[in-house]
Amino acid sequence: MLCFLRGMAFVPFLLVTWSSAAFIISYVVAVLSGHVNPFLPYISDTGTTPPESGIFGFMINFSAFLGAATMYTRYKIVEKQNQTSYFSTPVFNLVSLVLGLVGCIGMGIVANFQELAVPVVHDGGALLAFVCGVVYTLLQSVISYKSCPQWNSLSTCHVRMAISAVSCAAVIPMIACASLISITKLEWNPKEKDYVYHVVSAICEWTVAFGFIFYFLTFIHDFQSVTLRISTEISGDV
Numbered sequence: 302m303l304c305f306l307r308g309m310a311f312v313p314f315l316l317v318t319w320s321s322a323a324f325i326i327s328y329v330v331a332v333l334s335g336h337v338n339p340f341l342p343y344i345s346d347t348g349t350t351p352p353e354s355g356i357f358g359f360m361i362n363f364s365a366f367l368g369a370a371t372m373y374t375r376y377k378i379v380e381k382q383n384q385t386s387y388f389s390t391p392v393f394n395l396v397s398l399v400l401g402l403v404g405c406i407g408m409g410i411v412a413n414f415q416e417l418a419v420p421v422v423h424d425g426g427a428l429l430a431f432v433c434g435v436v437y438t439l440l441q442s443v444i445s446y447k448s449c450p451q452w453n454s455l456s457t458c459h460v461r462m463a464i465s466a467v468s469c470a471a472v473i474p475m476i477a478c479a480s481l482i483s484i485t486k487l488e489w490n491p492k493e494k495d496y497v498y499h500v501v502s503a504i505c506e507w508t509v510a511f512g513f514i515f516y517f518l519t520f521i522h523d524f525q526s527v528t529l530r531i532s533t534e535i536s537g538d539v
Contacts, residue, residue, distance in 0.1 A: 309527040313520040316367040320514055323360035327353045337487050341503040345416040346487050361412035365405045372401035388447045397440035404433035420485050435472050438465040438516050461519055468512035475505030
């Protein structure tokens with residue numbers, strides 16, 4: 302049986318596949334429409350101009366929802382594991398969840414406020430999404446080590462921490478170089494003075510984005526042993 306069909310594993314699997322498709326489809330449509338240069342556009346550049354803006358907005362909104370669902374399920378898993386064998390303060394897990402949900406809100410802002418239309422709001426949402434997302438992965442990596450070896454294998458912990466470290470190392474130059482760019486535009490000429498900043502920040506942005514995707518891929522095994530039950534109760538006279 303396919304691994305993503307067991308338990309709740311379909312949630313992170315759907316998040317990974319849907320988010321990957323959102324980035325790739327928006328990029329392909331934007332390039333084929335001639336709206337962006339094929340070489341290293343920002344992720345947001347591929348969702349600024351119609352028709353790709355509609356695709357990008359819809360798909361990233363759903364990715365934000367799937368991300369929130371995945372993070373909440375992960376929170377409940379860690380909470381239950383911690384009750385069985387105490388390995389970390391519950392506040393640590395809660396802080397991780399809150400930061401993750403704030404990052405998802407940032408994704409929603411990025412999806413609904415285009416880069417050229419409202420750059421300040423868009424950039425603020427992107428900052429929330431990337432910074433909170435990176436901190437979330439770091440905290441989850443620490444939790445994984447604390448719950449090892451009972452709930453996580455050491456190799457899984459190492460993979461998660463490696464992805465977190467790479468994402469953390471990439472997000473700093475991404476923000477620094479982006480802040481040095483004096484103009485927001487879709488097409489760049491290598492001779493322009495801010496071109497190097499654009500290339501570095503774009504490389505880092507794609508690195509962090511796919512770092513998130515690969516990180517959530519490591520949740521699939523944990524979610525296989527989780528089941529969801531919905532209970533309906535009616536109180537009072539009907």
